[in-house]
Amino acid sequence: MFCPRCGSSQSEDLKFCKVCGTNLASVKQAVTSPESAEKFDWNKTWVAEMMRSGEEQARRQEALDRQRGITPEIKLRYQEIKGGVITSSVGLGISVFLWIFMEGVVASGKVSPGSVEIIRHLWVAGIIPLMVGIALMINGLIVSKRLVEIANPPDKTGPQRLPAGEARSLNAANTNEFIDSPFSVTEHTTKHLSSTGEKR
Numbered sequence: 001m002f003c004p005r006c007g008s009s010q011s012e013d014l015k016f017c018k019v020c021g022t023n024l025a026s027v028k029q030a031v032t033s034p035e036s037a038e039k040f041d042w043n044k045t046w047v048a049e050m051m052r053s054g055e056e057q058a059r060r061q062e063a064l065d066r067q068r069g070i071t072p073e074i075k076l077r078y079q080e081i082k083g084g085v086i087t088s089s090v091g092l093g094i095s096v097f098l099w100i101f102m103e104g105v106v107a108s109g110k111v112s113p114g115s116v117e118i119i120r121h122l123w124v125a126g127i128i129p130l131m132v133g134i135a136l137m138i139n140g141l142i143v144s145k146r147l148v149e150i151a152n153p154p155d156k157t158g159p160q161r162l163p164a165g166e167a168r169s170l171n172a173a174n175t176n177e178f179i180d181s182p183f184s185v186t187e188h189t190t191k192h193l194s195s196t197g198e199k200r
């Protein structure tokens with residue numbers, strides 16, 4: 001037998017390699033075990049994940065989200081918050097860029113004195129996406145959460161806990177509590193019998 005680590009020749013009855021100390025018994029077991037004869041499963045690798053269609057990936061992602069407890073409503077709220085953060089960041093970036101750029105234009109001295117004030121205040125254009133982003137974040141954090149709670153009220157039909165020390169028992173059966181019905185189950189079931197008797 002050859003040692004897989006150092007390549008030296010070893011006798012079959014040795015448990016450890018004399019040269020490098022590798023456990024030869026475990027190597028023999030790995031070579032002779034039936035698990036080593038099994039085929040390699042490509043479906044358990046990243047290659048299979050990469051080859052899946054977009055529809056299959058969406059289905060797998062939806063199943064994972066369900067396991068994590070992420071409902072479509074929660075996912076929509078997260079997307080709103082994410083969109084709000086991105087939009088606010090863009091608005092802030094535009095404002096800073098316009099302020100620095102326009103100050104540079106004014107400092108160059110090639111702008112007429114009448115338009116200096118207009119150019120200096122162009123940075124305000126970045127406030128619009130900033131405010132839209134903040135509104136999206138507020139909607140995702142507060143408004144959408146409240147709408148989901150209104151649409152899906154907690155189930156109050158389940159078992160309710162009694163206050164500590166309070167025992168409750170069932171009342172005795174009382175058949176007087178039943179309300180009389182205006183019709184009977186057997187009403188009009190024998191009407192056809194009288195009509196067949198007249199024909200004879």
